[in-house]
Amino acid sequence: MSEKERARQRVFGTILKNALLSWQVAATMVFTVMLFLLAPQPFAFWEPWFWFVAGGMTTGAFVVSQVTDPNATEEAFSRQFESQYDLDEIKNAKSRQRLRDALEYRHSMIKLANNAKGSLRTHLLQTVDDINDWLGHMYNLAMYIDSFKGNELVERDRRTVPQQLEKTQRRMEREQDADIRRELERQVTQLEQQIANLDATVNGIRRAEIQLESTLASLGTVYAQMARLGSKTVDSTRAQRLRLEIQDEVASLQDTIEAMDEVHSQSMLLH
Numbered sequence: 001m002s003e004k005e006r007a008r009q010r011v012f013g014t015i016l017k018n019a020l021l022s023w024q025v026a027a028t029m030v031f032t033v034m035l036f037l038l039a040p041q042p043f044a045f046w047e048p049w050f051w052f053v054a055g056g057m058t059t060g061a062f063v064v065s066q067v068t069d070p071n072a073t074e075e076a077f078s079r080q081f082e083s084q085y086d087l088d089e090i091k092n093a094k095s096r097q098r099l100r101d102a103l104e105y106r107h108s109m110i111k112l113a114n115n116a117k118g119s120l121r122t123h124l125l126q127t128v129d130d131i132n133d134w135l136g137h138m139y140n141l142a143m144y145i146d147s148f149k150g151n152e153l154v155e156r157d158r159r160t161v162p163q164q165l166e167k168t169q170r171r172m173e174r175e176q177d178a179d180i181r182r183e184l185e186r187q188v189t190q191l192e193q194q195i196a197n198l199d200a201t202v203n204g205i206r207r208a209e210i211q212l213e214s215t216l217a218s219l220g221t222v223y224a225q226m227a228r229l230g231s232k233t234v235d236s237t238r239a240q241r242l243r244l245e246i247q248d249e250v251a252s253l254q255d256t257i258e259a260m261d262e263v264h265s266q267s268m269l270l271h
Contacts, residue, residue, distance in 0.1 A: 019066040095142035
């Protein structure tokens with residue numbers, strides 16, 4: 001079972017629980033008991049326990065209507081999905097705003113999907129599922145940007161390591177002892193590698209920032225494509241092509257995250 005299927009099962013359980021604990025069910029139960037006590041046999045053919053059967057059928061009909069309502073299911077799934085992303089944890093203001101805008105696009109996409117009918121609705125909801133993965137990667141990128149930009153150790157090393165390299169190179173030029181000179185050469189190599197990793201870290205941050213910005217722009221494009229798709233006759237080929245384009249963007253974001261993770265790991269090993 002995929003994570004999406006497990007998530008939807010949890011949503012189904014939440015909807016069922018909310019329906020059973022709703023005020024409508026409670027009111028039906030109270031009303032049923034009152035009728036049983038105050039009007040046990042309003043008709044000659046009526047048995048008092050009929051009230052409990054009627055109350056149970058009414059409750060069952062209400063619960064079924066809640067758990068089978070596709071719009072209610074999507075709304076519950078959307079709330080559960082968004083609850084895992086706390087935008088207040090994103091310290092960088094630009095990243096936080098881009099994620100907020102991305103979630104707004106997602107809300108609009110869900111509205112488009114819920115207003116659609118038949119197979120078009122299925123296609124659009126699947127596209128929203130792909131967007132869920134997309135937003136998850138965007139959130140991870142934003143967290144990476146925070147971790148690098150807020151890393152005082154990296155900022156300190158960017159200032160001090162080049163100075164240390166210059167001093168070591170000058171000392172190596174003056175050193176006469178061969179063993180000490182070889183040790184200084186190894187130190188120079190390590191410092192040069194550390195600077196290269198620090199530069200890669202900075203470039204990774206810039207790449208992530210550009211990726212977030214371009215992804216948000218692409219998300220707006222996808223929303224416009226979905227809006228056009230919803231205004232025409234169902235075109236399964238076009239819907240499928242749209243989904244593939246979104247999946248390509250998800251893969252691109254994942255590559256960025258993995259590249260930044262590798263740079264981060266390498267740079268930390270040298271500290």
